[in-house]
Every structure is written in structure tokens, then in C-alpha cells.
Amino acid sequence: xxxxxxxxxxxxxxxxxxxxxxxxxxxxxxxxxxxxxxxxxxxxxxxxxxxxxxxxxxxxxxxxxxxxxxxxxxxxxxxxxxxxxxxxxxxxxxxxxxxxxxxxxxxxxxxxxxxxxxxxxxxxxxxxxxxxxxxxxxxxxxxxxxxxxxxxxxxxxxxxxxxxxxxxxxxxxxxxxxxxxxxxxxxxxxxxxxxxxxxxxxxxxxxx
Amino acid sequence: xxxxxxxxxxxxxxxxxxxxxxxxxxxxxxxxxxxxxxxxxxxxxxxxxxxxxxxxxxxxxxxxxxxxxxxxxxxxxxxxxxxxxxxxxxxxxxxxxxxxxxxxxxxxxxxxxxxxxxxxxxxxxxxxxxxxxxxxxxxxxxxxxxxxxxxxxxxxxxxxxxxxxxxxxxxxxxxxxxxxxxxxxxxxxxxxxxxxxxxxxxxxxxxx
DNA sequence: AATTACATACCCAATTTAGGGTATATCAAA
DNA sequence: TTTGATATACCCTAAATTGGGTATGTAATT
Numbered sequence: 001x002x003x004x005x006x007x008x009x010x011x012x013x014x015x016x017x018x019x020x021x022x023x024x025x026x027x028x029x030x031x032x033x034x035x036x037x038x039x040x041x042x043x044x045x046x047x048x049x050x051x052x053x054x055x056x057x058x059x060x061x062x063x064x065x066x067x068x069x070x071x072x073x074x075x076x077x078x079x080x081x082x083x084x085x086x087x088x089x090x091x092x093x094x095x096x097x098x099x100x101x102x103x104x105x106x107x108x109x110x111x112x113x114x115x116x117x118x119x120x121x122x123x124x125x126x127x128x129x130x131x132x133x134x135x136x137x138x139x140x141x142x143x144x145x146x147x148x149x150x151x152x153x154x155x156x157x158x159x160x161x162x163x164x165x166x167x168x169x170x171x172x173x174x175x176x177x178x179x180x181x182x183x184x185x186x187x188x189x190x191x192x193x194x195x196x197x198x199x200x201x202x203x204x205x206x207x208x
Numbered sequence: 209x210x211x212x213x214x215x216x217x218x219x220x221x222x223x224x225x226x227x228x229x230x231x232x233x234x235x236x237x238x239x240x241x242x243x244x245x246x247x248x249x250x251x252x253x254x255x256x257x258x259x260x261x262x263x264x265x266x267x268x269x270x271x272x273x274x275x276x277x278x279x280x281x282x283x284x285x286x287x288x289x290x291x292x293x294x295x296x297x298x299x300x301x302x303x304x305x306x307x308x309x310x311x312x313x314x315x316x317x318x319x320x321x322x323x324x325x326x327x328x329x330x331x332x333x334x335x336x337x338x339x340x341x342x343x344x345x346x347x348x349x350x351x352x353x354x355x356x357x358x359x360x361x362x363x364x365x366x367x368x369x370x371x372x373x374x375x376x377x378x379x380x381x382x383x384x385x386x387x388x389x390x391x392x393x394x395x396x397x398x399x400x401x402x403x404x405x406x407x408x409x410x411x412x413x414x415x416x
Numbered sequence: 417a418a419t420t421a422c423a424t425a426c427c428c429a430a431t432t433t434a435g436g437g438t439a440t441a442t443c444a445a446a
Numbered sequence: 447t448t449t450g451a452t453a454t455a456c457c458c459t460a461a462a463t464t465g466g467g468t469a470t471g472t473a474a475t476t
Binding site: 389 | 453454
């Protein structure tokens with residue numbers, strides 16, 4: 001049987017080597033290419049065909065999401081498995097929406113990664129048990145990403161960048177009163193009561 | 209020849225397995241124990257003797273620094289190699305000051321880790337090339353980690369956790385006036401002018 | 417046509433933070 | 447022993463933020 005060709009993307013070589021060995025411990029896979037950045041990976045994929053892409057989500061420069069989008073444009077048949085450290089529901093949802101075939105957390109066991117490989121090879125999708133559980137816990141409190149209006153989200157971002165109400169007002173060509181109103185509404189909606197509390201909320205909910 | 213006994217601590221099993229295989233690719237080492245938390249590692253080390261500890265620095269609960277301190281109390285002869293993602297000079301310095309034998313970044317190659325093992329086994333210390341370079345670049349702008357006093361750093365952390373001055377005062381059993389004074393001094397020293405600006409500074413300078 | 421959501425803008429009051437001081441006790445270093 | 451750094455605590459004022467309202471124009475939806 002032909003061994004499936006895998007390309008691996010991880011910006012931490014030490015971890016990449018470990019994962020490569022892990023994958024190749026199964027005879028049916030061969031890691032034919034490794035890249036430490038999304039950009040390099042895309043260059044390689046422009047010239048070679050692979051069966052499966054195993055990519056770290058946290059990458060320097062272009063992030064995992066952008067990489068996935070580009071790859072799907074280039075090689076429509078390729079299976080994508082994302083390996084991520086983030087167990088933040090909003091991040092997970094975002095990645096899955098992008099249509100990846102497998103999602104495995106770095107804190108899962110190595111069996112998870114191997115299971116993911118076997119499942120996606122057979123055309124199925126795979127979520128590790130950890131990931132499934134996280135998603136189920138957050139089904140109900142979903143749509144909270146739409147809690148804030150676009151304008152409010154914009155203002156949250158400016159607050160996070162350390163602009164005062166006055167500066168935000170000038171930047172957006174609106175009155176300082178309006179910024180204050182948005183700010184109040186934002187704090188009320190998010191259940192926070194200070195700029196720093198809001199920042200924590202925003203990070204946890206993927207607004208930033 | 210007796211194989212050296214290694215204990216591995218990493219909270220991400222998938223990565224731990226990869227590193228274990230990597231270490232055992234050299235015949236002279238055997239990974240006799242693995243733990244996913246500092247606490248578990250300490251329990252194991254209370255009952256067994258190891259030659260070398262390879263520990264991830266980012267751990268849930270007790271952090272790498274505290275783990276190192278505890279281990280040095282328990283097993284004075286053990287060699288310690290820290291494996292970390294952080295290439296922030298201030299973090300690196302802090303860890304090295306604690307007297308570890310080797311420091312390797314996850315973005316180094318796997319050869320670095322193996323070199324580290326061999327060097328510390330022979331009683332020498334090891335810093336990966338990447339780490340050496342980072343430290344050299346920051347020799348001059350050093351001491352900026354000492355810009356803030358310990359007390360001030362403590363307060364920065366509490367501000368980052370969204371405590372108000374009043375709450376910080378209660379927590380530390382000091383007057384709210386004192387917290388205000390610290391806060392003013394911190395803003396002056398860091399050249400910032402708001403809590404959020406301070407937070408950005410703190411993140412950039414490894415205070416958090 | 418009525419309702420709803422959104423962005424806009426104002427009023428008021430209370431609280432918190434920022435920025436300017438000064439002052440004291442302690443401890444280490446020169 | 448004097449100096450310097452640190453942690454403590456207070457004074458003052460000004461600015462910014464928070465928390466409670468109301469109100470209006472616009473666009474989309476029912």
C-alpha cells in the first residue's frame with residue numbers, strides 16, 4: 001500500500017520533530033515535508049501534492065486560520081488536521097467553521113492525533129474528546145459573539161489599544177458622549193465593570 | 209553502562225510523548241516517569257530518584273519556577289533542563305538565576321535538547337544558541353526588569369487581574385493611599401498613563 | 417404602519433484614577 | 447554615618463470612568 005504523504009507545520013522544531021516521529025510510528029504515513037511557518041508551507045504546497053496537512057494553529061506571521069483558507073484554495077483534496085493549544089470555545093468554533101477535518105489539542109494524548117489521522121484518511125472528521133466536551137458545554141451560551149454590535153466591538157478594540165474616550169471620539173468622528181454611551185452599554189452587556197475587566201472578557205470571547 | 213534516568217514534566221501529553229521518544233532515541237537515556245503537572249512530578253520525585261529532570265516551563269497551577277525551587281530542595285544532585293516557549297529575556301534570566309542546568313526553547317531544533325542532555329550529564333551547563341543570542345542582545349538594556357520593585361510588580365499583577373485600588377489595599381493589608389502611591393510610581397517609571405497602557409507595557413516586558 | 421435594533425448625543429451624580437506634592441520608618445550600601 | 451532605595455501613608459486637584467436616565471434619526475423587519 002502507498003504510504004500517505006503528510007506535510008507538517010509547526011514553528012517549534014523541537015515539537016515538530018516529536019510529532020513527526022509520532023506520525024511515522026504508524027507505517028502508513030510518511031512526513032514528506034516540514035515547515036516552520038505558514039508562508040514556507042504554502043510555497044512547498046505550491047509545488048508538491050500531499051494527502052494530509054497537520055498544522056499548528058499558533059504560528060508567527062500568517063496565522064493558522066489564514067493558512068487553512070489558502071490551503072483549501074490550492075489543494076482541494078487535502079485533509080487538514082489542526083493541532084492547537086487553545087481550548088477556548090470561540091477559537092475552536094472559528095477553526096471548525098473554516099472546514100478543517102480534524103481538531104486536536106496539544107493537551108490531548110498522542111492517541112488522539114493518531115486517531116485523527118486514521119479518521120480523516122477514511123474521509124471522516126475528527127474532534128478529540130476534550131474538544132467535543134468543550135463544544136458541548138458552550139452550545140447554549142453560543143451566539144454571544146453577536147452580543148456586541150459592530151460599532152461596540154470597534155470601540156472595545158480601541159479601548160484595548162489604550163485610547164481614552166476623548167481619543168476614540170476624535171478617531172471615529174463622534175461625540176465623547178456617544179463613546180461614553182457605547183462604553184456603558186458594553187460594560188452592561190458583558191457584565192464587567194472596568195476597562196480591564198472588559199479586556200479580560202474580550203480575550204476570553206475572541207473579540208480581540 | 210547504566211542508562212540515565214529521566215523524569216519528564218509537560219502538561220501537553222501529545223508533546224510529552226514526542227519529547228520522550230526523542231530522548232530515548234539516544235540509548236543512554238530512559239524516561240522513567242512522566243507527569244502533566246508540577247504537583248504530580250513532585251509526588252513522584254518524593255519516592256524515586258532521577259538523574260535528570262526535563263520540565264516544560266508553562267504549567268498549570270504551580271509554575272516552572274516554583275517547581276524548580278521545590279525540586280532543588282528535594283533532590284540536590286538532580287540536573288534540571290527547562291524547556292520553554294518563552295523567548296522573553298526577562299523570563300529567561302529569571303529561570304537561569306534559579307540555577308537550572310540547561311535552557312532550551314521549543315523553537316530550537318531537537319539537537320539542542322539532545323546536546324543539553326549530554327552536556328548536563330557531564331556536569332556542564334547548556335544554553336541553546338537561540339537563548340545565548342537573546343541574552344547577549346539584552347545585556348545592555350538589562351536591569352530594566354528591576355525597574356519595578358517587588359512590591360510594585362506585585363501590584364501590577366493585581367491591577368492586571370482587575371482589582372481596584374481599594375481591593376488591592378484590602379488584599380495586601382495596606383492603605384488605599386499606599387496603593388495609589390505605588391500606582392503613581394509605577395505609571396511614572398513605565399512611562400504609561402493608564403491601567404491599560406500599563407498592562408501593555410507589562411506584557412511586553414515580561415512582568416506578567 | 418408599527419416595532420425593533422442601532423448609532424448617535426445629551427443630562428446628572430458618584431466613583432476611580434491620574435498627577436502633583438510631602439513625610440516617615442526601615443534596611444542596605446557606600 | 448550619611449546616603450539611597452523601598453514601602454508605607456497622607457494632602458490636594460483634575461481628569462477619566464462608571465452608572466443611572468432620556469431622546470432622536472435611520473434602517474431594517476414585521
